[in-house]
Amino acid sequence: MMRFLLDAEQREFARALDGMLGSAGTPRVVRSWASGDPGPGRAVWARLAEAGVFALAVPEEHEGLGPLPVELTVAFGELGRHVVPGPLAETAAAGALLGRLGGDVARAWLPQLASGKAVASLCVLSPGGSPYALDADAADAVFVVEGDTVRLAESHGPVQPSADPARRLARPLGGVVLEEGPQVAAAAAHAADVAALVTAAQALGLGRTLLERTVEYVRRRTQFGVAVGSFQAVKHRLADTLVALEFAQPLVYAAALALTADDPAAGREVAAAKVAAGEAAHGAARTALQLHGALGYTGELDLSLWIRKARPLRDAWGTPAACRARVLA
Amino acid sequence: MDLDFTPAEDVFRAEVRNWLASHVPAVPLPSLETAEGFAAHREWERTLFADRWSVVSWPEAFGGRGSSPLEWLIFEEEYYRAGAPGRVSQNGINLLAPTLFEHGTDEQRARVLPPMASGEVVWAQAWSEPEAGSDLASLRSTAVRTAEGWRISGQKTWSSRAAFADRAFGLFRSDPEADRPHRGLTYLMFPLDADGVTVRPIGRLDGKPAFAELFLDDVFVPDEDVIGEPGQGWRVAMSTTGNERGLTLRSPGRFTAAADRLTALWRSAADPCDTALRDRVADAVIGARAYQLFTYAHTSRIAAGGSIGAESSLNKVYWSELDVALHETALDLLGPYGELSDEAAEAPAHGRWAEGHTFSLAGPIYAGTNEIQRDIIAERLLGLPKGRR
Numbered sequence: 001m002m003r004f005l006l007d008a009e010q011r012e013f014a015r016a017l018d019g020m021l022g023s024a025g026t027p028r029v030v031r032s033w034a035s036g037d038p039g040p041g042r043a044v045w046a047r048l049a050e051a052g053v054f055a056l057a058v059p060e061e062h063e064g065l066g067p068l069p070v071e072l073t074v075a076f077g078e079l080g081r082h083v084v085p086g087p088l089a090e091t092a093a094a095g096a097l098l099g100r101l102g103g104d105v106a107r108a109w110l111p112q113l114a115s116g117k118a119v120a121s122l123c124v125l126s127p128g129g130s131p132y133a134l135d136a137d138a139a140d141a142v143f144v145v146e147g148d149t150v151r152l153a154e155s156h157g158p159v160q161p162s163a164d165p166a167r168r169l170a171r172p173l174g175g176v177v178l179e180e181g182p183q184v185a186a187a188a189a190h191a192a193d194v195a196a197l198v199t200a201a202q203a204l205g206l207g208r209t210l211l212e213r214t215v216e217y218v219r220r221r222t223q224f225g226v227a228v229g230s231f232q233a234v235k236h237r238l239a240d241t242l243v244a245l246e247f248a249q250p251l252v253y254a255a256a257l258a259l260t261a262d263d264p265a266a267g268r269e270v271a272a273a274k275v276a277a278g279e280a281a282h283g284a285a286r287t288a289l290q291l292h293g294a295l296g297y298t299g300e301l302d303l304s305l306w307i308r309k310a311r312p313l314r315d316a317w318g319t320p321a322a323c324r325a326r327v328l329a
Numbered sequence: 330m331d332l333d334f335t336p337a338e339d340v341f342r343a344e345v346r347n348w349l350a351s352h353v354p355a356v357p358l359p360s361l362e363t364a365e366g367f368a369a370h371r372e373w374e375r376t377l378f379a380d381r382w383s384v385v386s387w388p389e390a391f392g393g394r395g396s397s398p399l400e401w402l403i404f405e406e407e408y409y410r411a412g413a414p415g416r417v418s419q420n421g422i423n424l425l426a427p428t429l430f431e432h433g434t435d436e437q438r439a440r441v442l443p444p445m446a447s448g449e450v451v452w453a454q455a456w457s458e459p460e461a462g463s464d465l466a467s468l469r470s471t472a473v474r475t476a477e478g479w480r481i482s483g484q485k486t487w488s489s490r491a492a493f494a495d496r497a498f499g500l501f502r503s504d505p506e507a508d509r510p511h512r513g514l515t516y517l518m519f520p521l522d523a524d525g526v527t528v529r530p531i532g533r534l535d536g537k538p539a540f541a542e543l544f545l546d547d548v549f550v551p552d553e554d555v556i557g558e559p560g561q562g563w564r565v566a567m568s569t570t571g572n573e574r575g576l577t578l579r580s581p582g583r584f585t586a587a588a589d590r591l592t593a594l595w596r597s598a599a600d601p602c603d604t605a606l607r608d609r610v611a612d613a614v615i616g617a618r619a620y621q622l623f624t625y626a627h628t629s630r631i632a633a634g635g636s637i638g639a640e641s642s643l644n645k646v647y648w649s650e651l652d653v654a655l656h657e658t659a660l661d662l663l664g665p666y667g668e669l670s671d672e673a674a675e676a677p678a679h680g681r682w683a684e685g686h687t688f689s690l691a692g693p694i695y696a697g698t699n700e701i702q703r704d705i706i707a708e709r710l711l712g713l714p715k716g717r718r
Contacts (some may be wrong), residue, residue, distance in 0.1 A: 003330065004622070196500070232717075324612070
């Protein structure tokens, strides 16, 4: 009988990550990461690895636990909720890429990615795609796919700050070709789907925190002698935010199931999930900004770290326009 | 977690599809909101009933198949995919029947449900009043106890299908002394051709008499037509609002089928360079899929012992806005033909898009306006404080 719900183990996995990240003080970690000190972020990374997060994208034969797309979306939801910095989607996608390619490069890198010893970034160069590798300066390996080739970048260009201070963008430079052939393009397409899926999950988690914190704020904040959360204009905006998040969530799970089954429609399902989750999170950020008033427009407010991440995540690994085209392809 | 159908469910789907393929009229029936169309749709209900397809989720004793909620969703997906007619009996099947299953007596179920399933008796909902719309609990129509039963008086309005329906169900104030507006109400069923009932059809936006005003002047209702305990009408009525706002009134199959037709229209008619329209078509496809998946998750939760409460307000807002956006997009794709009424001989797709558009515009209003739904979402799901409406 169909059971389109997380099971007890998956829910417990989410709870455990939520508890661990909740006590990790991630806003402080993000501010360090943004200033170019990845130390505290790498410490969180190590604890995530211990919990098995990075092994979920790595096949069992390479010391991973996966591939387990549903569990990945569960984990990335929590990473988003707690605004964890770093090339998270890129490391998961690199795991998917190398897992498909196999061979020496997989044997060399996958166990390290699974254990959290190595952090990877990934750049898939394509027309309209991003020329940057996220957090190349903090990564141990930057994989670059261009057409039929994949290479390991030798270095990177200067860091270009993003609208999200935690996202440090740089062009990958040089490097030797690791593998060449049509199998590379196919593996890269799969990796890009994994990246889009987990980015969608991460965006939804981000959106949930934005909504929760904003609800807390408008319950506390009083004007005209009453909580501003009692005003209909405020309530209705928050209600719409919840509607968007709630209806995006099942698209994300369905896309994860489609990737699990290697369904030929997986690309469309991932694209649909990415549009809905990205737009829902972006809408949640706009709502959070508006309903916090001038306070929301300050970098001092920790919630600004969530607000500023929403738009880049909406566009990363497939802009809404590109994904909508893909839904109808 | 899975989205898999069992082999038995696949067989069920094939059976539904085959039956529809050989029975759905090739040309759409005349509009449901006209006398001629109403009669044709009633006849269609009889055809469905004859092969036990009119109420698949009901027990067999009442004309159903005892289908699971998931099988019902499959039926609906296939039904709308086949372009089958709108359901003239939907108010009875989706709103009154669940109330009778939960609060009715065996006698009421045996008497009311089979003729409802066959289309022999078509039901209208009599809830709203001129001064009681969103604030339904302020309703003023009365039910007065007599030696033989009850006498009901007052005015009901926006009663869907009442222009041509046979009977109605609704809420009446039986205890004017009750301390709160939603106490002292009684849920009753009554015939629309009874002495003292005057039905005045109301033309909807396109003039078709899709609903009506009911003037009730000392209309007799026997005790056997009271649902639940007298005075408990609000509780009885509220048990069906989840159905109305939730999945049963507008099943996802309607929207996945409409999104498929929209995609086909876009492929055949659209300028491929017009990415603005393309994006809106994609959003309709994504929205329909999201609603379908959300409903599968709901069904799974119910099967696991959960229930739906205020969450049904999320559904109502979502499907009603999806329906409008989808049909607005279709009209835009039709260009100069988008303004043709469904009665125009040259209306594309036999006027289906025009009719669907008119119908969709009511969605954000009926079954509790979307403003009320957003209040419910904000207060009951997000925990925001109550304020002035």
